[in-house]
Amino acid sequence: MLDYRQAWNRLATLFRTAAVVAMFWFGCAPQTRAQMSMPRPAGKVAGTPPTLGPAMMDNQAFAHALLGQFEGRSGGSGSQLRWDGEGWIGTDMNRIWLKSEGFSDSKRISDGDHEALYDRPIPRMRYLDGQVGVRADLDSGPTRVWAAFGIEGLAPYFFEFAPTLYVRDDGHVAGRLTGSFDLLLSQRWIVQPEAELNFYSKDDPGRRLGSGLSDADAGLRLRYEVRRKFCPYIGFAYNGKYGDTANYSRQAGESTSDPRFVFGLRLWY
Amino acid sequence: MRRESKIVGEQVFPVNRRRFVRGLAAGGALAAFKWSGWPMSGEATPNTPSTVTGQDFSLTIDSMPVNFTGRRAAAVAVNGTVPGPTLRWREGDTITVAVTNRLKETTSIHWHGVRVPADMDGVPGLSFRGIAPGETFRYRFPVKQSGTYWYHSHSMFQEQTGLMGALIIEPRGKDPVEWERDYVVLLSDWTNDNPETVYSNLKQQSDYYNYHRQTASGLIAEAKKKGFLQTISGRASWARMDMSPTDIADVSGATYTYLLNGNAPSANWTGLFLPGERVRLRFINGSSMTFFDVQIPGLKMTVVQSDGNDVEPIPVDEFRLGVAETYDVIVSPEDNAAYTIFAQSEDRSGYARGTLASSAGMTAAIPPMDPRPQRTMADMGMGNMKGLKMQEMGGGGMAGMDMPGTGEMDAKTVLKSADMDAMAGMEMGSSSGTTPFPQPGPATMPVMAMPGTGSDEAKLKASHPVHMHTGPQVDNIAMNVCDRLRDPGDGLNGNGRRVLAYADLRARYSGVDGRPPTREIELHLSGNMSRYIWGFNGQKFSNAEPIVLKLGERVRFVLINDTMMEHPIHLHGLWSELENGNGEFNPYKHTLTVKPAERVSYLVSVDTPGRWAFHCHLLYHMEAGMFRTVVVEP
Numbered sequence: 060m061l062d063y064r065q066a067w068n069r070l071a072t073l074f075r076t077a078a079v080v081a082m083f084w085f086g087c088a089p090q091t092r093a094q095m096s097m098p099r100p101a102g103k104v105a106g107t108p109p110t111l112g113p114a115m116m117d118n119q120a121f122a123h124a125l126l127g128q129f130e131g132r133s134g135g136s137g138s139q140l141r142w143d144g145e146g147w148i149g150t151d152m153n154r155i156w157l158k159s160e161g162f163s164d165s166k167r168i169s170d171g172d173h174e175a176l177y178d179r180p181i182p183r184m185r186y187l188d189g190q191v192g193v194r195a196d197l198d199s200g201p202t203r204v205w206a207a208f209g210i211e212g213l214a215p216y217f218f219e220f221a222p223t224l225y226v227r228d229d230g231h232v233a234g235r236l237t238g239s240f241d242l243l244l245s246q247r248w249i250v251q252p253e254a255e256l257n258f259y260s261k262d263d264p265g266r267r268l269g270s271g272l273s274d275a276d277a278g279l280r281l282r283y284e285v286r287r288k289f290c291p292y293i294g295f296a297y298n299g300k301y302g303d304t305a306n307y308s309r310q311a312g313e314s315t316s317d318p319r320f321v322f323g324l325r326l327w328y
Numbered sequence: 329m330r331r332e333s334k335i336v337g338e339q340v341f342p343v344n345r346r347r348f349v350r351g352l353a354a355g356g357a358l359a360a361f362k363w364s365g366w367p368m369s370g371e372a373t374p375n376t377p378s379t380v381t382g383q384d385f386s387l388t389i390d391s392m393p394v395n396f397t398g399r400r401a402a403a404v405a406v407n408g409t410v411p412g413p414t415l416r417w418r419e420g421d422t423i424t425v426a427v428t429n430r431l432k433e434t435t436s437i438h439w440h441g442v443r444v445p446a447d448m449d450g451v452p453g454l455s456f457r458g459i460a461p462g463e464t465f466r467y468r469f470p471v472k473q474s475g476t477y478w479y480h481s482h483s484m485f486q487e488q489t490g491l492m493g494a495l496i497i498e499p500r501g502k503d504p505v506e507w508e509r510d511y512v513v514l515l516s517d518w519t520n521d522n523p524e525t526v527y528s529n530l531k532q533q534s535d536y537y538n539y540h541r542q543t544a545s546g547l548i549a550e551a552k553k554k555g556f557l558q559t560i561s562g563r564a565s566w567a568r569m570d571m572s573p574t575d576i577a578d579v580s581g582a583t584y585t586y587l588l589n590g591n592a593p594s595a596n597w598t599g600l601f602l603p604g605e606r607v608r609l610r611f612i613n614g615s616s617m618t619f620f621d622v623q624i625p626g627l628k629m630t631v632v633q634s635d636g637n638d639v640e641p642i643p644v645d646e647f648r649l650g651v652a653e654t655y656d657v658i659v660s661p662e663d664n665a666a667y668t669i670f671a672q673s674e675d676r677s678g679y680a681r682g683t684l685a686s687s688a689g690m691t692a693a694i695p696p697m698d699p700r701p702q703r704t705m706a707d708m709g710m711g712n713m714k715g716l717k718m719q720e721m722g723g724g725g726m727a728g729m730d731m732p733g734t735g736e737m738d739a740k741t742v743l744k745s746a747d748m749d750a751m752a753g754m755e756m757g758s759s760s761g762t763t764p765f766p767q768p769g770p771a772t773m774p775v776m777a778m779p780g781t782g783s784d785e786a787k788l789k790a791s792h793p794v795h796m797h798t799g800p801q802v803d804n805i806a807m808n809v810c811d812r813l814r815d816p817g818d819g820l821n822g823n824g825r826r827v828l829a830y831a832d833l834r835a836r837y838s839g840v841d842g843r844p845p846t847r848e849i850e851l852h853l854s855g856n857m858s859r860y861i862w863g864f865n866g867q868k869f870s871n872a873e874p875i876v877l878k879l880g881e882r883v884r885f886v887l888i889n890d891t892m893m894e895h896p897i898h899l900h901g902l903w904s905e906l907e908n909g910n911g912e913f914n915p916y917k918h919t920l921t922v923k924p925a926e927r928v929s930y931l932v933s934v935d936t937p938g939r940w941a942f943h944c945h946l947l948y949h950m951e952a953g954m955f956r957t958v959v960v961e962p
Contacts, residue, residue, distance in 0.1 A: 114452060114484075115951055116951040117870050117952050121528050152800070182800070183797060184799065185799060186856075216568060
């Protein structure tokens with residue numbers, strides 16, 4: 060089992076590697092405002108400067124972050140804070156994604172899951188990206204570090220989904236499936252059903268996770284888009300634990316079925 | 329708004345007066361050439377950009393605070409105005425324009441539609457290095473054409489932030505079109521947001537600015553009209569592709585305020601006329617992303633020029649003005665009244681508005697906006713285009729198909745008798761096509777193919793078929809593409825008005841290059857809306873090689889639009905002769921709007937060497953990769 064420090068070192072190494080990769084990919088892309096023209100191979104036309112090329116912004120790096128869930132959950136045993144967000148930086152073809160989610164209540168932080176992924180559109184797929192990277196479970200429980208392989212994108216009927224496979228030492232394999240859908244009641248009132256399912260191949264008593272389908276978090280949120288980037292919402296969320304995971308929870312005196320009202324903000328940058 | 333405009337006026341006045349004096353001097357010099365001068369320019373409200381005439385110009389580009397919306401924002405101004413001053417040149421003059429950059433970033437001015445040597449074309453990275461901060465660049469070139477054009481920055485998003493202006497080139501001979509009064513109507517779209525933010529928002533959410541998406545509440549209304557099952561299946565077929573039929577404009581009135589000569593609709597730019605006068609309106613679409621549908625309720629407009637080239641007069645009620653296109657129209661208001669110049673955006677999210685009035689302060693009713701168009705499966709290149717389009721047209725819909733000439737105003741009245749001064753001094757290009765052809769005019773002669781040497785259509789070398797498949801850069805490939813030249817465009821069929829279509833454009837003068845093309849270049853307009861990546865043949869600019877042309881050849885460009893949006897395609901430096909069935913009278917254009925699932929072809933005489941830009945004139949599409957370098961090798 061890894062201790063926190065070891066995990067942190069591993070993470071730091073990985074981020075350094077990612078940064079080097081990112082610099083390699085993006086190095087030539089972002090253009091400073093003042094320096095408009097980037098060198099391109101010489102043209103053969105007489106009378107034109109040979110080392111110029113038009114400065115399009117089609118390979119520019121962008122950065123965006125979406126905090127899809129930033130909410131209080133009330134009801135059940137005390138209130139909880141839930142966050143779930145993801146951000147990316149990069150060009151059309153090469154991006155680094157960062158994802159983070161977790162629960163926080165008065166006692167502890169749980170389900171703390173943080174990922175750093177390299178993302179690239181899958182050839183011949185219009186809306187699907189392949190992602191490879193690392194996931195770290197960092198919260199009040201013992202730390203785990205996983206290698207992550209996933210797909211994220213738009214399935215037909217505007218269904219957003221992201222299945223991810225995780226592998227770590229000792230043959231532990233985990234899976235996660237997330238999906239969501241925006242149902243527009245009007246231009247600004249939007250209902251979003253959303254679900255996340257987690258699977259594990261082996262029991263992990265330290266994190267009180269059993270094999271098989273361990274837990275599901277599903278929600279139905281009604282948001283009002285004051286602006287696209289600022290959307291308060293209310294809704295209902297259900298968190299359920301299953302199989303051995305449910306047994307661990309019962310042993311700890313926690314409920315295995317946790318329906319709650321939620322209120323929060325959806326923000327993006 | 330008003331106060332701000334006054335400030336603008338004060339800022340510009342000294343410059344204006346100085347220009348005016350210089351203009352007089354130039355006019356004096358010109359008088360020696362028996363030049364009668366142009367007809368009186370109309371008086372308009374103080375908010376009209378000033379007009380500068382002559383042969384030597386100096387333009388200063390600087391940032392300036394503006395207030396079009398009730399909120400202050402920063403714009404890029406030319407000589408202290410947004411839009412910049414209207415430049416009036418004269419065919420045959422050699423023009424010098426010294427452009428001084430007072431911005432903190434590189435700038436440039438591109439003379440849109442003007443045939444200049446490649447190093448004067450103003451595209452940083454292709455023509456020159458751009459104009460660095462603090463630097464003055466001197467443009468100098470002979471003007472060998474006439475008509476209505478415009479100028480704009482070709483650097484970053486400066487065009488969106490106001491760096492543009494009208495450019496009018498007076499013909500050397502007498503203009504065949506007659507009028508008593510002349511106004512520029514420069515339409516543009518303004519946002520207080522930083523255009524880089526707009527672009528970035530589109531990358532994250534491509535329908536960020538679309539507040540007309542299909543909703544559940546809209547479904548009920550639609551189901552009542554079309555029936556529940558048909559509504560559901562219609563929506564499902566779009567959703568299956570992750571596309572939306574409401575995808576009309578990428579950037580909408582949600583952030584844009586539409587301007588007419590730099591005036592918001594409430595500021596109501598007004599042009600005055602005397603009843604009975606013929607008024608020439610020079611419509612220029614200087615916007616970054618907006619197609620305008622232009623009408624003047626109560627007045628028939630006779631289109632006399634398109635993209636700077638005279639066309640046979642066509643009376644219409646309405647026309648769609650693609651980004652960067654120009655149309656000159658003649659209107660003849662007969663009575664003491666006011667008329668609204670109404671230019672609604674294609675997605676009906678807003679409009680630009682001005683007034684033609686017989687006395688200051690008069691206004692006319694602003695018509696309601698038309699229903700929002702929706703894309704059909706035909707726009708996706710799926711299903712039978714003809715069948716679908718015909719279904720859509722109800723009642724007076726076929727009006728759009730009528731032959732021109734039904735207008736109340738006799739088209740010929742705006743024309744002088746067709747005799748042109750003399751056939752003496754006929755101009756023509758070299759038969760090898762290696763020196764620039766003149767613009768077609770009353771005194772130009774077509775160069776014909778040398779018998780035996782010119783290739784005919786049968787020997788035409790077809791372009792390599794383009795192999796494209798859907799993927800990250802291509803979200804759709806149209807299965808059925810067709811000629812939509814008779815179709816005025818989505819949202820304009822069946823509105824009961826006579827709307828201009830490309831098929832109506834017939835050049836006033838025969839083309840100057842009678843040689844048949846020797847090869848074809850096929851280009852698919854492609855993109856992935858959701859990822860906001862645009863390109864040609866499934867490749868964005870930075871992945872693609874330049875298009876290489878040989879000086880002297882004549883080439884057919886074939887554009888096939890695989891996307892569900894219109895794209896105004898602009899080729900720098902060379903004319904695009906739209907093949908719309910008029911043979912030697914095919915119209916010359918500099919910007920061609922290609923409708924969804926449309927196949928359009930045009931001929932190009934490759935007569936000027938250099939490296940030229942070729943791109944979609946929707947600014948954010950261009951920046952997102954819908955751009956190619958065209959190299960004309962000597």
